[in-house]
Amino acid sequence: MKRLYGHVLSVLLSSVFPYVAAAVYVSFAAVQFFLVQQFFTTGTSDLRQFFTAFPTVSIVVIPALCASVPYRGRELSYPLSSVSVIAAQVLAVLTLCAGMIVLTLTVPLAVSLFGDVELPPLLCGYALLLLYSACAVSACLFLGTTISQTGAAFLAGAALLALSSFSHLVPLYVNLPEWIQTLFRSLSFAWHFDAASKGIIDTQDILFFIIATLAFIASGALCLECKRGNKSLTLKRLVLLSVTAFVLLFADSALIRFRIDTTTNRQFTVSAYSKTLVQEVQDPLTISYYRSKTLKDLYPQIVDVEDFLRAYADESKYISFELVDPAKDSNAELLNRHGIYGQTIDTSGRETTSYATVYSAVVISYLGSTEVLPFVLDTTTLEYDLTSRIQSLVRGTVRSVQVLVGNSLDIQSDYAYVIPWLQSQGFVTVQTYLPSQCEENADLVPFTQLKSVPLLMLGSSSCTPSDARALEDFIASGSKALIATTPYEIAVGPEGDWSVSAEEDALDLMLFDFGIFFYNSLTADISNFTLTLTSSQTAEGLPTTERTEYLNYPLWPSLMAQTNAPTGMTLFWPCAIDLDDTSALSAYHSTLTPVLVSSDHAWQIKAVDGKFETNPFAVPQTSEDATLYRTFNFAVHALMDSSGGQLYVWGDQYALTTQMLSYGASSSSADFRAYDFLTDTLLKLNGQEQILTLKNRNIRDMSLYKMDATTRLSCRSQTLALVIGIPCLLLLALYVFFFTKRKNFNRGL
Structure with missing residues (x-):
């Protein structure tokens, strides 16, 4: 068997066809992931979509490789058992497939230059891909043994692999009995690969491919025995016994199923x-x-x-x-x-x-x-949500927050998602108002009446000096608050031009007593959001072909992953915050701590002639003076040492607005990372820091944070050239090596 394996592999490697097939295999996987999946514009470092390409390209490549196995039809005369003959052929072709799979490692290596690639799902994915390849090769060689015509065997193998790749979609379009739907799903590669793509070793998936591979090898061997003229009763009994054994093994694989969670944080295991x-x-x-x-x-x-x-x-x-x-x-x-x-x-x-x-x-x-839990699609936050609800039922734990809008925006339209979001996170919400607003309407509830309930205050331009004093007393007496505000307002409405109106309000003066100071400028950052601008008109207003332009907007900083923002966050015209520990200690004996920070390449943009420039085409992309780059605070925490009062100040009152949420949304989902920060902060103010370990346990930063969008797009051609070019050069070198070796061998005969 060993000699036959080496001989088949040697002949295959001496032919040009396997190298062409390998080049197609690698190129298809790379193009599908980088271009079809739009990696350079909206992609992530999640490699699950990368693995979906292999079943599709295998529909052609693997049957073609099996059809090129040399000396087909001569197996009858080999002085080896039928099982040894089929197994040697399977191992030879599988060796080629393993080599092709290794060559595709250039894709995850390239992705690691743009973002973080998690190792366990990658290793599990490749392991299951190898098992799938073994199953596909054994199936195609079985068909090749059964069908004498090479072309017909190729078509039959391609049809079988196509069924395996897309069978899980059949029940969506054809009304079938439940047991047939289950059968179609059980044959699907996508169905069996899903767990491995997450870093889960599922014995049912592994056994499925192993049993199927052994069944096809056994079937091929039995077919070969029949062609050799062996039609004895013993063979028939062996066939019946083999079929029964494989059916029972397949049925029992579900009964002995267990899953091993190999992820870094054991995210699929109860904590x-x-x-x-x-x-x-x-x-x-x-x-x-x-x-x-x-x-x-x-x-x-x-x-x-x-x-x-x-x-x-x-x-x-x-x-x-x-x-x-x-x-x-x-x-x-x-x-x-x-x-x-x-x-x-x-x-x-x-x-x-x-x-x-x-x-x-x-x-x-x-x-x-x-x-x-109204709707659950995955396990990303399932344990957090489940444990939070059970905690409420068993311990009677209550999360509460009062929501106050202190600027000119409206809670129903401009902050439309805030209260529904908090309620979905298990918070009991109540809307309160500034004391000055309650003077005009006795039905309104001032925030001062709910001192035991943490306060969320959005904006502060409506805050009067008396409101500021009430808020200061509220915090100093031991209450807790999160204030999201800036010393200026931006025209963000439907007709807004993003112009800035800066007026010092009473809250700014109150924050001085806590040692918290806002800068009187706008903060820009080299790490920022990329605007997608689409136009179908020329500068003169004439219709033209639609054009898309990507423009970095430094006034919308993109925070890198950090302790209090594990997946990063986009901010909108935030104001940097400075801290004065001396002032804080002298007034309230408070401890000040930065919570959110910019990159180390942020800078301040000052007003010119009393006006701030916010036009995306006019805002400078970098600082004119490189010495002005530094890290700035965007959110801070003040803890009152004596009373236990807590104050979070977040220098962004627009990150939670409906308008900005739509700007940050992708084609498939909205960006709720600012809302996650809101939830995390309010959980801390409710004294539930421990459960945050569950909330953020399964969060993986799959963003392409190592390069901005413009740089990624400029690297597109080079990346594809390297990812495809390096494997192709290796294949060329390998072909030249084996061709030369074969040629020298033939000369010596």
């Missing part, structure tokens, strides 16, 4: 914090997961939600889990009573447009009370 909490459950608690069957067909990762909920329930004998079909009328009515409504998702194909209403909700019931 010690949650395990401690569930030990406090001394009465029956039910976790009901309402999931639409359609959703499971669309999103393989939804299985992770069920797996985690089951694992969570297993931590206590008092907790039970149930999976419920929301399609039943009684269940739909129950969901409506809980305020859970279906989400509409796009299920359109290339030539059809369709939508489906789906549910993926978690209802937690305990001692007659319920908590709800």
Whole structure:
């Protein structure tokens, strides 16, 4: 067998075709990831989309490699067992596939130049890709043994791999019985690869490919035996026994299933914090997961939600889990009573447009009370959300916040997402007002009446001197507040021109007593947001071909990942904050700590003739004086040593506005990182710092933070040239080496 393996591999390596196939394999994967997935504009360092290219390109490459195996048809005369013959051929072609897979490492290496690549998902992904290749090779060689015509065998192999690549999509377009849908999903590469792409070793996925590979090798060997004329009763019994064994092994793989979480933070494993909490459950608690069957067909990762909920329930004998079909009328009515409504998702194909209403909700019931997670698609924040709700039920923990708008903007339109967001995070919210506003309307509640409830204050231009004194007393007496404000306002409305109106308000003077000072300038940063500008007119207003231009806007700094912003954040015209510990100690004996900081290449832009320049085309991209670059504070924390009062000052009153949220949104999702910072800060003010470890536990910074958008675009051609060129040069060198070696060998004969 060893000699046959070496001989087949040597002949394959002496032919030009495997090298061409390998070049196609690598090039397709690189182009699909970098160009089709728009890596250089809206991409991330997440490599899951990278691995999706391999099943598609394998539809052609692997059957072609198998069809090029030398001396096909001569297996009948080999002095080896049929199993040895087929196994040697499989190993030879699999060796070529392994080499092709190694050559694709140039892609993750290139991605690491733009952002951080997590190692466990990468290793798990490549391991499962190798198993898939073994399965695909054995299947195609089995068909080649069965079908005498090489062309027909190639087409049959390509059709089989195409079915494996896209079978999970069939139930979306064809109404099939449940068991057939399950069969199609079980044959899908995407379905079996999802766990590995996250860094999870799932024995069911591994066994699927191993069993299928062995089954195809055995089938090929049996077919070869039949061609050799062996039609004995023993062979027939062996066939029956083999089929039975493989069917039983495949069925049992689900029963002996276990998953190993290899991720850095063990993000798919129940944490010690949650395990401690569930030990406090001394009465029956039910976790009901309402999931639409359609959703499971669309999103393989939804299985992770069920797996985690089951694992969570297993931590206590008092907790039970149930999976419920929301399609039943009684269940739909129950969901409506809980305020859970279906989400509409796009299920359109290339030539059809369709939508489906789906549910993926978690209802937690305990001692007659319920908590709800309205819609869950993955496990990113599932443990945090689940533990928060159970903590509320078991311990009676309450999160509360009073929301006050202190500028000219409106809570219903300009800050439309703030209260719904906080409520979705488990906060009890109440809207309060400045004392001066309550003088005109007795029905309004001043923030001073709720001293035990942390205050969120958005803007401060409406703050009078008496309001500022009331706020100072509020904090000094031991209350807690987060104030998001700047000493200027920007015209951000629908008709706004982004002009700046700067007036010193009473709050600025009050902050001096806490040792907190705003700069009287705008802060710019080399690390900033890239505006996407689209135009279909010339400068003269004449229609022309639509053009897209990318422009860095230094007045919208993009914060790098840091302790209090683990995935970074985009700020909008923020004001830098200076700290004076001497002033703070003399007034309130407070401790001042920076919370959010800029990059080390930020600078200040001062007003010219009393006006600030905010036009994206006119704002300087860099500082005229490189010595002015430094790091500035954008948010600070003041802790009153005597009273325990806390004050967070965030130098940005626009990051939470509806208008800026739409600017920061991508084509597929909105940027809620500022809202995450808001949640984290309010959790701290509510004394729930510990649960923050759960909230941010699964957060991975997959942004391409190492290069800005302009630099990435300028590197596009060079990156593709290197990612594809280096493997192709290696393939060329390898071909020349084996060709020369073969030529010299033939001369010596």
